[in-house]
Amino acid sequence: VESIAISLLFSFANPQHEQIVAEAARSTGVYVSASCEVLPEFREYERTSTVVLNAYVGPLIDRYLARVEQSLPESSTLRIMQSNGGSISSTTARREAARTLLSGPAAGVVGAAFVAQASEFTRIITLDIGGTSTDVALVDEAMTETTDGKIGGYPTKLPMIDIHTVGAGGGSIAWFDLGGALRVGPESAGADPGPAAYGQGGTKATVTDAHVVLHRLIPEAFLGGTMQLHQEQAEVAVGEIAKRMDTSCEEAARGMIRIANANMEAAIRVISVERGCDPRDFTLVAFGGAGPLHACELAAALRIPRVLVPMSPGVLSALGMLIADTLKDYVRTIMVPVEESYDAVHAAMTELEEQGRNDLAREGISSEKIIIERYLDLRYIGQSYELTIPFEDDMGHSTNDFHSTHDRRFGYSDPNERVQVVNVRLKARGLTTHPELEVQEVVRGAVAEPTMTRNVTFEDVDSSMEHDVPVYERQSLRPGMMLVGPAIITQYDTTTVVPPTWSVQIDAIGNLVIERVEE
Numbered sequence: 001v002e003s004i005a006i007s008l009l010f011s012f013a014n015p016q017h018e019q020i021v022a023e024a025a026r027s028t029g030v031y032v033s034a035s036c037e038v039l040p041e042f043r044e045y046e047r048t049s050t051v052v053l054n055a056y057v058g059p060l061i062d063r064y065l066a067r068v069e070q071s072l073p074e075s076s077t078l079r080i081m082q083s084n085g086g087s088i089s090s091t092t093a094r095r096e097a098a099r100t101l102l103s104g105p106a107a108g109v110v111g112a113a114f115v116a117q118a119s120e121f122t123r124i125i126t127l128d129i130g131g132t133s134t135d136v137a138l139v140d141e142a143m144t145e146t147t148d149g150k151i152g153g154y155p156t157k158l159p160m161i162d163i164h165t166v167g168a169g170g171g172s173i174a175w176f177d178l179g180g181a182l183r184v185g186p187e188s189a190g191a192d193p194g195p196a197a198y199g200q201g202g203t204k205a206t207v208t209d210a211h212v213v214l215h216r217l218i219p220e221a222f223l224g225g226t227m228q229l230h231q232e233q234a235e236v237a238v239g240e241i242a243k244r245m246d247t248s249c250e251e252a253a254r255g256m257i258r259i260a261n262a263n264m265e266a267a268i269r270v271i272s273v274e275r276g277c278d279p280r281d282f283t284l285v286a287f288g289g290a291g292p293l294h295a296c297e298l299a300a301a302l303r304i305p306r307v308l309v310p311m312s313p314g315v316l317s318a319l320g321m322l323i324a325d326t327l328k329d330y331v332r333t334i335m336v337p338v339e340e341s342y343d344a345v346h347a348a349m350t351e352l353e354e355q356g357r358n359d360l361a362r363e364g365i366s367s368e369k370i371i372i373e374r375y376l377d378l379r380y381i382g383q384s385y386e387l388t389i390p391f392e393d394d395m396g397h398s399t400n401d402f403h404s405t406h407d408r409r410f411g412y413s414d415p416n417e418r419v420q421v422v423n424v425r426l427k428a429r430g431l432t433t434h435p436e437l438e439v440q441e442v443v444r445g446a447v448a449e450p451t452m453t454r455n456v457t458f459e460d461v462d463s464s465m466e467h468d469v470p471v472y473e474r475q476s477l478r479p480g481m482m483l484v485g486p487a488i489i490t491q492y493d494t495t496t497v498v499p500p501t502w503s504v505q506i507d508a509i510g511n512l513v514i515e516r517v518e519e
Contacts, residue, residue, distance in 0.1 A: 001030055002030060002031060002059050003030060003031040003032075003033065003055040003056065003058055003059050004025045004030055004031070004032050004033070004055065005033045005035075005048070005051045005052045005054070005055035006018055006021050006022050006025065006032065006033065006034045006035065006051070007034075007035040007044065007047055007048040007051050007052075008021070008035070009044055011034075011035055011036045011040070012035070012036070012040045012041055012042050012047065012333050013042075013333070015034075015036030015040065018034055018035065018036045019034070019036060021034075022034040022036075022037075031055065031058050031059045031062060032055075033051050033052075033054040033055035033058055034051070035047050035048065035050070035051040037095070037096075038050060038051050038054050038096055038098065038158075039051065039157055039158060039331070040331065040332065040333070041157055041331045041333050041423060042333040042335070042422075042423075043157065045155070046155045046156070046157045047157065049154050049155050049156060050098060050155070050156045050157055050158055051098075052154075053098045053101070053151055053154060053156055054096065054097055054098035057097045057098060057100075057101070058094070058095075058097040058098075060097075061093060061094060061097035061100065062094045062097070065078070065080070065090045065093060065094050066094070068090070069090060077089075077364070078090040079321075079324075079326075080092075080093035080100055080103070081100065081103035081104070081106065081107050081320075081321045081324060082099045082100055082103055082106065082160075082327065083099060083100065083101055083102040083103050083106045083149075083158070083160035083161065084099070084106065084145065084158075084159045084160050084161060084327055084329060085106050085107075085109065085110050085143050085161050085324060085327065086324050086325050086326060086327020086328075086429065087321070087324045087325070087326055087327065087432075088326065088327070088328070088363070089363045092328075092363070098151075098156060098158060099158055101151050101156075101160075102149070102151070102160060102161075102163060104317055105128060105135040105137075105161075105163050105165070105317070106160065106161045106163065106320075107317040107318070107320035107321040107324065108126065108128045108135065108287060108288070108316055108317040108320055109126050109128075109137045109139065109143065109161050109163065109320065110143075110320035110321075110323065110324050111287075111310075111316040111317060111318075111319040111320030111321075111323070112124065112126040112128075112139070112285040112287060112310070112316060112320070113126075113139045113143065114319070114320070114323055114434065115285070115308075115310045115311075115316070115319075115437070115509075115511065116139075116283065116285050116308055118437045118509055119308060119507050119509060119511050119513065121283045121285075121306075121308060122139075122141050123139070123140050123141065123281060123282045123283065124138075124139045124282055124283045124284070124285045124308070125137070125138050125139075125268060125271070125272060125279060125282045125283070125284050125285070125304070126138075126139065126285050126287070127264075127268070127284055127285065127286045127287070127288075127291050127294075127295055127298065128287055128288040128291060128316075128317070129168075129169055129170065129264070129286075129288045129289070129290040129291040129293070129294060130169050130170065130288045130289055130290065131169045131170045131171035131188060131189075131190065131191065131194075131289065131290070132167065132169045132171055132172070132186075132188040132190070133165050133166065133167055133168065133169050133186075134165065134166050134168050134169060134263070134264045134267055135163050135164070135165050135288075136163070136164050136165075136264075136267045136268050136270075136271055137161055137162060137163045137164070137271060138162070138271045138272055138275065138277060138282070140277065140282075143161050144161070144162040144271070144275070145159050145160065145161060145162055145388070146159075146160060146161075146162040147159050147160075147388070158329070159329045159425075162271060162275075163271075164267045164270045164271045165267070166185075166186075166263050166264065166266070166267045167185040167186020167187075167188070167263075168184060168185045168186070168207070168260045168263040168264055168267075169185070169188060169207065169290060170195070170206065170207050170208040170211075170289060170290040170293075171188040171189040171190055171191075171194065171195060171206050171207070171208060172184050172185035172186065172187070172188055172206060172207050172260060173185065173187045173188060173189055173204045173205065173206055174204070174205045174206070174207075174210075174238075174241050174256045174259075175187070175204075176244055180244075182241070182244075182245065182255055182256070182259060183259065184207060184256055184259040184260045184263070185260070185263065188206075189202050189204060189206050194206075194208075195207075195208040195209045195212075195234070195237075196209050196230070196233045196234050196236065196237035197209050197212045197217075197219075197229040197230050197231070197233055197234035197237075198227075198229070198230070199228075199229075199230040199233055202237075203236075203237060204237060205234075205237040205238045205240065205241050205252075205256065206237075207256060207257065207260050207290070208234075208290075209234035209237050209238050209253075210234075210238060210252075210253035210254075210256040210257050211253075211257070211293060211495075212229055212231055212234035213231075213234050213235055213238050213249055213250060213253040214250060214253050214254065214257070214456060214457060215454045215455060215456045215469075216293060216456060216488065216495065216497050217229060217293075217495055218452075218454065218471060218488065218490055218495070219231055221471070221473075221490040221495075223492060223493075224491070224492035235249055238252050238253050238256070239252075241255075241256065250457065254457070254459065254464070257294075257297075260294070261294055261297055261298060261301065264294060264298055265298055265301050265302060268298065268302060269302070272302075275409065276408040276409045276410075276411075279302040279303065279304050280302075280303045280304060280305065282304060283304070283305075283306045283307070283308055284298065284299045284302075284304045284306065284307045284308070285307075285308045285309075285310070286307055286308070286309050286313065286496075287309070287310055287313035287314070287316040287317075287494075288313065288314065288316075288494075289313075289314050289493060289494055290494070291309075291313055291494065292307075292309045292313055292489075292494050292495065292496035292497070292512075293494070293495055293496070293497050294497075295307045295309070295496075295514075296485075296497060296498060296499050296502050296514060297497075297499065299516070300499070300516070305515060305516055306513065306514065306515050306516075307502075307512075307513075307514040307515075308511055308512065308513055308514070309494075309496050309511065309512040309514065310511055311509070311510045311511065312493060313493060313494045314492070314493025314494050315493060322435075323432055323434050323435070324432065325429050325430055325431055325432045326360060326363055326365055326429070326430030326432065327427060327428070327429050327430070328356055328359050328360065328427070328428045329425070329426075329427055330352040330355060330356055330425065330426045330427075330428070331423050331424070331425050331426075332348040332351070332352060332423065332424045333422065333423050333424075334348055334421055334422075334423070334424055335420065335421070335422055336420070336421055337381065337418055337419070337420050337421070338378070338395055338399055338418070338419045338420065338421055339418075341395065341421040342395060344421075344424075345376070345391070345395070345421060345424055348424040349374055349391075349424060349426060352424065352426040353372050353426060353428070356370075356372065356426055356427075356428025357370055357372075357428065359428065360428050360430045363430065365430030369430055369431045370428060370429065370430055370431075371428075371429045371431060372426065372427070372428060372429075373390075373426065373427040373429060374390070374391040374392070374393075374424075374425070374426055375388050375389060375390055375391055375424075375425040375426070375427075376388070376389050376391045376398055376421050376423070376424060376425070377389075377421070377422040377423035377424075377425065378398065378399070378402040378419050378420065378421060378422070379419070379420055379422055380406075380414065380417045380418070380419060380420070381417070381418045381419070381420045386422045386423070387402055387405050387406060387409065388425060389401045389402050389405060399419050402419060403415050437509045438509065438510075439508045439509055440478070440479045440508055440509070440510065441479065441480075441508075442479045442480035442507075442508050443478060443479065443480040443481075444480050445480075446478055446480055446481050447481070448472055448476060448477055448478075448481050448483060449472075449476070450470035450471055450472050450487075451471055451472065451473055451476075452470075452471045453468050453469060453470050453471065454468075454469050454471055454488065455467070455468060455469070456469045456486065456488070458486055458499045458500055460500075460501075465500075467486045467500065469486045469487060469488055470487055470488070471487075471488045471489075471490060472487060472488070472489045472490070473489075473490055473491070474489050474490065474491035474496075474512075475491065477489070477506045477510075477512075478506060479506050479507060479508050479509075479510065480505075480506065481505070481506045482503060482504065482505050482506075483498065483503065483504040484503050484504075484517070485498035485499050485500050485501065485502040485503060485504070485517075486498060486499055486500045487504065489504070489512065496512060496514075498514060501516060501517050502514055502515065502516055502517060503515055503517050
């Protein structure tokens, strides 16, 4: 036995017995994960599932971080990213390993929000497309969180950024189901052997191969010219799909991209339309190696008016990790009607705040850099789900916010119905110093010079048309420059495709701001 998970039925209310069991288990030398330490919240199934996940990954994370710490200078401080968009010390991460699950995508959302805010966009949808998957999230002034996440199909109640993931990326493989319908993903070619165009032995057609066939990816400009893509091998792989479809190689490639885009579009609808938000009110921030390849087509399908591509979209998640605040989440279940909750809420908040400040102090955060955020999980009495509402020491205000949030999320509310406080939540945030993004002089009227042209076919609602498309190097574009689509913009870590009827402006910090041209 390497690890033990402990979850007693009522330990969220009184952890004494669970603590005794955990202490006895730890005396044997195994890794122990106790629910009263990881998630002291009611609903025993989700709590147990969460603590089992923690126990499952805990020993592996513990050993790995121990090796990393041993290799670092003694004066170093190791921070670990969490799925809630904040960081924690390696000591905490070794004990509460489940908080690191999905931390990579969460870092991307943090980085996207930071860059977008610097360009004065605070309502964004993030689009992170890599080789295997697409991760999307919505930021409406603040990160959208959920406590109803799933990891490998298993529920977890730990707070995390509300990220929806689908198996569609640059390496997603095209295949035919039993009915003969073309599918794309979730199986991926990975990095080895990778897409056929990599020339490393891959033979199955992928989304990347489709882009190469359609001349959207420039073989000699891939990874800044350090890796040559193989047009012929991509055409052979996609050609096998075309034979099954009895069509041309180009049409098969377009079909593959249409299917991948449909999967990505559905993911964006989950975190926007299904959450009561209109995508037309947001800016799409595209990053990851393949995000800017698909962004404009997805924006057009969802009627999103604007796409923002950061300076270094392929490594935006790394930026997110560097600027993430230290963040600790706390929860206490109280289960009382709103009108009777004042004393219980304040007692729980006071206790959790003291715990949060002490924990952050142990992580080296000075008191003047600590911010406390308070929330209540509210529901109509009799419901089996809650909504998390900010709490500003006014129960009436939080209750009104609950009614309006319920109406926006589910299409109805009942102000005459009694409301119950289920959980008290608190975030203790240790502020991190953010870098100042360089603001450059905007020069109007400067003209960008393309490095080459490519013949690319773009589709609209009714037809498709070939265009001689200019290709620009991202590093040659200066703030104030404007481009009119169609255009392709290459850089080391991604390629941006700008269809007809879209225009590009480079803003003062170097972001590409791509907008639909008014017809």
